[in-house]
Amino acid sequence: MTREQRKLDHIRYALESGGVNRGTGLEDVRFLHNCLTPVDPDKVDISTRIGSLKLPVPVFIDAITGGAREVKEINRRLAAVARTAGVAMAVGSQYGALKEGHYADTYKVVREENPEGILFANVSALVSPEEAKAAVDMIAADALEIHLNVAQELIMPEGDKTFSRIPGNLSRLQDCVPVPVIIKETGCGMAAEQIWELQAVGFTCFNIAGCGGTSFAAIEAARGKTKRYEKFAEWGIPTAWSLIDAAHGLRPWDTLIASGGIRGGLDAARSIALGADAVAMSGNILAVLLQQGDEAAVSYLQDVIADLKDIMVLTGSRTVRELQQVPLIYTGDTLAFIQSRGYEPRFKRKR
């Protein structure tokens, strides 16, 4: 199986296993309506920051693809959608282009299509500092994402299972480029204990990419026809739980990004109220793009942003920071999670 074939398989099986509601925990998070909101819709400011990078909109298209001839067009279309909707976008892992010099054009196309846009490079946690810098240079990226994907590598027959090398290598990567560095999961979430470890080696931007949306265990089990791994489809920390956990581990200057099964503006608003500075989507936006077309993908993102703004009005939040501080009601398993971790349900992220 070549790397190019694997890239195509990931898209195919992500679409086939998408739409399954695995539960992000966000369904257990409710707002208190503010019947005396002091916020007029035209006063809502949704701008945010990832480290030193300013984003006009706190929603972006997260890493999906690149690295095979057939996916260049998908990246071009995603970049055009991001440009029209005014959101940032990450490319998929640039590993093949960095190691073998293959298909760099399938990544560069996003910069050609969106010359003024905010774009994120994407590499594995085992690249060298020089390779990380080359990934940023390849697309003139505004930030670098480093992905953690233990579950995928474990299940994938050709996966790199030298997990013990990762922590040591990460300490070489956190300040190797002149743009913000985001450490991200890929659908299994992060707990506070790992956030602390990552902080200790210098990281300040965390994309928890929790469980409840795209499942690489499900994708790899389907690809490899390995039934044993199907039971890992729901492995991971649900997105809401991971956000709650991460928020307890954050320092005031850290950036928290929510992703993993984000379906719309209500999920985005709940994620921000749990402490996130920005919200990212991959599987759902890919499905809309490939199944309904480019215009549908643009209006999907526009609706996410419009719904988020409306919820800010309805909760009396002028800014992302104010939405982070609104009270929340927890029910179901998410309340049980908060209690079993010894957390206080009224806890709000320190700023």
Ligand SMILES: Cc1cc2nc3c(=O)[nH]c(=O)nc-3n(C[C@H](O)[C@H](O)[C@H](O)COP(=O)(O)O)c2cc1C
């Ligand atoms: C087809 C596909 C390919 C992906 N490839 C990458 C990748 O190359 N690098 C990466 O960091 N994440 C990759 N991801 C993971 C996403 O960036 C994201 O973390 C994860 O899918 C959870 O978000 P979602 O539930 O909105 O899809 C990929 C996701 C999909 C659906």
